[in-house]
Amino acid sequence: MDIIVADNLVRQFYTKEKPEGSFQLLKALFSFKKQSKNVVDHVSFTVRKGDIVGYIGPNGAGKSTTIKMLAGVLVPTSGTVHVNGIEPHMNRKRHAGQIGVVFGQRTQLWWDLPLIESFKLLGKIYDLPKERFKHNLDMFTDILDMSSFLSTPVRQLSLGQRMRGDIAAALLHEPEILFLDEPTIGLDIMAKEKIQSFLQEINKEKEITIILTTHNMDDIEKLCHRVIFIDKGQILFDGSTEIMTAEFGGFRYLVVDAPNWEEAAWNGPPVERREDSQLFFRIEDDKQVASMIKQLSDLLDIHNLTVQEPKIEDVIKQLYQRIGH
Numbered sequence: 040m041d042i043i044v045a046d047n048l049v050r051q052f053y054t055k056e057k058p059e060g061s062f063q064l065l066k067a068l069f070s071f072k073k074q075s076k077n078v079v080d081h082v083s084f085t086v087r088k089g090d091i092v093g094y095i096g097p098n099g100a101g102k103s104t105t106i107k108m109l110a111g112v113l114v115p116t117s118g119t120v121h122v123n124g125i126e127p128h129m130n131r132k133r134h135a136g137q138i139g140v141v142f143g144q145r146t147q148l149w150w151d152l153p154l155i156e157s158f159k160l161l162g163k164i165y166d167l168p169k170e171r172f173k174h175n176l177d178m179f180t181d182i183l184d185m186s187s188f189l190s191t192p193v194r195q196l197s198l199g200q201r202m203r204g205d206i207a208a209a210l211l212h213e214p215e216i217l218f219l220d221e222p223t224i225g226l227d228i229m230a231k232e233k234i235q236s237f238l239q240e241i242n243k244e245k246e247i248t249i250i251l252t253t254h255n256m257d258d259i260e261k262l263c264h265r266v267i268f269i270d271k272g273q274i275l276f277d278g279s280t281e282i283m284t285a286e287f288g289g290f291r292y293l294v295v296d297a298p299n300w301e302e303a304a305w306n307g308p309p310v311e312r313r314e315d316s317q318l319f320f321r322i323e324d325d326k327q328v329a330s331m332i333k334q335l336s337d338l339l340d341i342h343n344l345t346v347q348e349p350k351i352e353d354v355i356k357q358l359y360q361r362i363g364h
């Protein structure tokens with residue numbers, strides 16, 4: 040079942056043309072010419088219930104703007120979006136009950152209040168029966184490991200603690216859909232992993248549909264089966280991570296364990312990446328493997344050798360290069 044249907048979504052913003060030179064400045068005093076730009080430009084996609092979709096793309100691509108339209112915060116300039124049959128901006132109250140939203144750069148928690156008080160206020164706003172509120176709060180406190188900081192004012196929480204608080208706050212009223220805008224931004228590895236495994240768990244147990252924007256390719260690798268890639272407001276790719284790898288990967292790595300490699304003295308094929316004593320050489324064509332191995336074994340003391348598929352991160356880097364970033 041398609042829980043989200045976006046059809047030809049457009050969001051236009053007006054920007055004022057910047058005057059250049061003193062004559063232009065003078066002219067601009069009398070007429071400020073407005074320029075419009077489609078930051079989301081005829082975007083169409085559907086999302087099935089229970090999917091986790093990564094909505095990715097370079098800075099300024101239009102990701103947050105799309106999420107804001109799906110969340111009902113922004114009204115589309117044209118096109119339509121339906122979430123569970125509802126047009127978000129037409130029925131904000133009903134829509135608020137079915138979605139949870141987390142903007143990683145901002146918080147919906149009350150800055151000066153202890154975390155638990157924010158949860159209680161949200162329980163009242165959503166009119167949650169006492170038992171359901173307690174049940175959900177206990178469950179999130181347990182899985183997100185929040186008991187040690189429930190009574191701490193939000194302003195004193197670490198970024199990772201605040202993010203866990205924000206995610207719990209977005210889920211207290213048991214929404215079917217969760218929109219996450221950069222949920223792991225600025226977090227350390229442990230905090231990232233905690234949030235990633237929590238999202239995996241609620242998706243599996245409660246079939247919550249998740250759409251997340253992220254610049255962290257590890258989120259995509261761990262969480263998403265499907266990726267929508269947007270640039271300059273338009274979708275350039277929409278499909279499974281496997282298809283994306285096949286379409287934009289098109290290469291593999293010959294990984295050579297060579298502890299004695301010295302960068303300064305190296306005159307062999309280019310080393311694309313180094314991880315400890317492992318050197319990564321890119322192979323575009325499998326026919327290259329044998330000659331590359333021979334060339335490397337003449338130059339290096341090789342301890343081990345494998346062929347690896349590219350990571351999602353490598354594939355997305357390739358995609359960025361294609362669009363000239």
Ligand SMILES: Nc1ncnc2c1ncn2[C@@H]1O[C@H](COP(=O)(O)OP(=O)(O)OP(=O)(O)O)[C@@H](O)[C@H]1O
Pocket residue numbers: 052053078096097098099100101102103104105
């Ligand atoms: N309220 C606004 N008024 C005018 N322009 C805006 C407004 N909000 C966003 N924009 C512009 O729309 C474009 C898309 O912004 P958006 O925040 O959707 O990008 P993004 O893909 O989320 O980027 P990032 O990865 O940097 O967060 C940008 O050029 C931005 O400057």
